[in-house]
Amino acid sequence: MENKLNHKHWPHVLYIDDEEGNLDAFKAAFRREYVIYTANSALEGLQLLSKHSDIQIIISDQRMPQITGVEFFQKILPIYPEKVRILLTGYSDIEVVIDAINKGEVFRFIDKPWDQDGVRMAVRSAKDLVDAREKAKKKHESLVKAYKDLDRFVYSISHDLRDPLMSIVGLIELAEHEVTEQTAIDYLKMIRTMTNKLDHFVNQIIDYYKMAQNSSSEAPVDFKSCLEDLLMEFKYHPDASNIRFETEVDDNIALHVRAVLMKSIMKNLVSNAIKYQKPDNPDKFVKIRVTKSSEHVTIQVEDNGIGVDSKQHDKIFEMFHRSTSSNNSGAGLGLYIVKEAVDILGGTIRLESEPGKGSVFTIKIPVRKMKS
Numbered sequence: 344m345e346n347k348l349n350h351k352h353w354p355h356v357l358y359i360d361d362e363e364g365n366l367d368a369f370k371a372a373f374r375r376e377y378v379i380y381t382a383n384s385a386l387e388g389l390q391l392l393s394k395h396s397d398i399q400i401i402i403s404d405q406r407m408p409q410i411t412g413v414e415f416f417q418k419i420l421p422i423y424p425e426k427v428r429i430l431l432t433g434y435s436d437i438e439v440v441i442d443a444i445n446k447g448e449v450f451r452f453i454d455k456p457w458d459q460d461g462v463r464m465a466v467r468s469a470k471d472l473v474d475a476r477e478k479a480k481k482k483h484e485s486l487v488k489a490y491k492d493l494d495r496f497v498y499s500i501s502h503d504l505r506d507p508l509m510s511i512v513g514l515i516e517l518a519e520h521e522v523t524e525q526t527a528i529d530y531l532k533m534i535r536t537m538t539n540k541l542d543h544f545v546n547q548i549i550d551y552y553k554m555a556q557n558s559s560s561e562a563p564v565d566f567k568s569c570l571e572d573l574l575m576e577f578k579y580h581p582d583a584s585n586i587r588f589e590t591e592v593d594d595n596i597a598l599h600v601r602a603v604l605m606k607s608i609m610k611n612l613v614s615n616a617i618k619y620q621k622p623d624n625p626d627k628f629v630k631i632r633v634t635k636s637s638e639h640v641t642i643q644v645e646d647n648g649i650g651v652d653s654k655q656h657d658k659i660f661e662m663f664h665r666s667t668s669s670n671n672s673g674a675g676l677g678l679y680i681v682k683e684a685v686d687i688l689g690g691t692i693r694l695e696s697e698p699g700k701g702s703v704f705t706i707k708i709p710v711r712k713m714k715s
């Protein structure tokens with residue numbers, strides 16, 4: 344096989360035939376085009392396969408003394424599924440061949456006695472298939488690697504960002520106790536607002552990471568306690584102080600899903616309902632309803648805030664899309680996370696909203712047949 348290394352782009356072909364004359368003729372005809380291995384029995388063919396992993400294409404005669412070509416291919420299929428198999432046969436065996444092709448055991452067949460053009464055509468399509476598979480495999484591997492790198496990057500960025508952020512918040516609090524000059528107090532307040540915003544963004548990235556990771560397991564989500572925890576979290580939020588919260592949750596809702604998905608949905612919707620209130624409305628409210636039918640759990644988050652223009656209804660679910668430029672608005676990640684989570688749960692999301700009047704986000708999660 345002295346040409347093996349020099350011609351690694353040539354098709355690497357193993358030819359099995361019990362007639363030595365055919366093997367010699369094959370070598371003579373194709374030694375300038377293929378890297379060739381020959382065997383005069385299925386057993387010898389097997390030995391060559393285990394020794395030479397570079398073999399890509401196997402051509403086997405159908406009629407051999409101990410085993411037929413199709414039987415040989417059937418036997419090696421589980422061990423060498425990626426080798427492309429070509430059968431040499433006469434028309435009397437046609438039914439066996441059709442059956443083998445239909446079952447995927449044979450890629451092509453060549454009439455016997457073979458002529459050079461017939462072999463060339465079959466080997467060329469076999470080689471195209473080998474190359475296409477190799478290309479797809481490489482692409483897949485590089486995508487998996489890129490995805491893993493990105494994942495690791497996002498995870499470490501979000502965690503490494505949070506620690507110094509928390510220190511900044513602590514220092515601002517200390518400074519607020521010490522400083523008396525009004526201008527400095529005003530600046531500190533602004534720094535605190537922006538720091539909270541950055542912290543919120545980093546938290547959203549961590550949530551998105553957890554969601555995409557698919558790591559947490561399914562468990563029955565208790566909506567009542569989930570909501571209580573959430574409202575406790577928002578209780579001390581500066582924008583939530585004069586908002587009336589109303590919750591209405593059906594009893595006995597046990598939705599078996601990944602809790603992190605449900606929490607992301609609720610947290611982002613409630614946070615928006617608080618953020619996008621009308622500043623001078625004396626009666627701000629956020630109403631949260633969770634109801635269950637035999638088919639769905641329905642979650643509704645309603646507010647009487649600034650509302651969303653109908654032209655923006657689809658766009659606001661896109662990543663990094665913001666339709667307001669108020670100080671309150673975040674990075675445009677919240678509703679994208681909600682939409683992703685709802686998709687994973689096989690559910691739907693609907694928005695009814697009118698500018699100046701308020702918004703209702705309705706989410707329906709099917710009780711069964713969930714993708715999660």
Ligand code: ADP
Nearest residue numbers: 615619650659665666667673674675676677678
């Ligand atoms: P952000 O981080 O900017 O809040 P979101 O993806 O959560 O990003 O929301 C996208 C945009 O949708 C917001 O910038 C805002 O303009 C609009 N929006 C979302 N929720 C509401 C709501 N309850 N009332 C009014 N506008 C909203």
